[in-house]
Amino acid sequence: MLQLPNGVRHGPDYLNRPRQEALVEIIRAIVAEAPLYVPVMPGNGKPMSVRMTNCGSLGWVTDKERGYRYQPTHPATGRPWPEIPGELLEIWNDVSGYDKPPEACLVNFYSDDARMGLHQDRDEKDLTAPVVSISLGNTCLFRVGGLTRTDKTSSLRLSSGDVVILGGEGRLCFHGVDRIYPATSTLLKNGGRINLTLRRVTP
Numbered sequence: 187m188l189q190l191p192n193g194v195r196h197g198p199d200y201l202n203r204p205r206q207e208a209l210v211e212i213i214r215a216i217v218a219e220a221p222l223y224v225p226v227m228p229g230n231g232k233p234m235s236v237r238m239t240n241c242g243s244l245g246w247v248t249d250k251e252r253g254y255r256y257q258p259t260h261p262a263t264g265r266p267w268p269e270i271p272g273e274l275l276e277i278w279n280d281v282s283g284y285d286k287p288p289e290a291c292l293v294n295f296y297s298d299d300a301r302m303g304l305h306q307d308r309d310e311k312d313l314t315a316p317v318v319s320i321s322l323g324n325t326c327l328f329r330v331g332g333l334t335r336t337d338k339t340s341s342l343r344l345s346s347g348d349v350v351i352l353g354g355e356g357r358l359c360f361h362g363v364d365r366i367y368p369a370t371s372t373l374l375k376n377g378g379r380i381n382l383t384l385r386r387v388t389p
């Protein structure tokens with residue numbers, strides 16, 4: 187049996203198909219208001235392979251000059267991010283065990299050849315709140331390690347409707363997405379994977 191680091195939880199099939207379909211429609215509406223953009227690495231300006239947008243009072247963004255940060259507006263449109271929909275707040279309330287609502291929901295869109303390197307989520311001022319992450323669409327190979335980059339890692343497949351929680355001792359565990367498995371879900375007509383990451387930013 188796969189042993190996950192303390193504080194890291196995996197809920198397979200947390201969302202049934204109708205709830206997944208409803209979320210895809212909701213995300214489509216969010217993307218219509220706050221278009222996906224290509225984030226770039228701080229310093230070298232290298233584009234990431236994942237496209238992103240956000241909803242919430244704060245959104246996670248990155249660019250060459252100012253690096254990783256949260257801000258209340260979309261970097262391309264300058265408009266405030268759309269609100270976090272009730273369906274996502276409900277999931278947070280059910281699984282986070284945290285009394286304050288999330289302020290940011292990062293929407294990551296992975297084409298079938300996209301990936302995300304091993305990293306920690308540490309741009310939040312409140313590190314006592316967990317990170318709640320939802321997978322939709324094609325299955326991915328998710329890797330999770332310890333509190334330092336060189337710690338041993340475990341790999342698990344995340345399927346459509348799965349939820350992952352990084353909380354407690356596991357809040358700062360290194361993690362990343364090594365690959366997407368094409369044609370493993372029928373949820374998204376054009377393939378790929380959507381990840382929704384809910385976070386509390388301020389104490």
Ligand SMILES: O=C(O)CCC(=O)C(=O)O
Pocket residue numbers: 292294302307319328361362363381383
């Ligand atoms: O796509 C995922 O499952 C993880 C996304 C992630 O780690 C992040 O956006 O910080």
Ligand SMILES: [Mn+2]
Pocket residue numbers: 305306307361
């Ligand atoms: Mn992350």
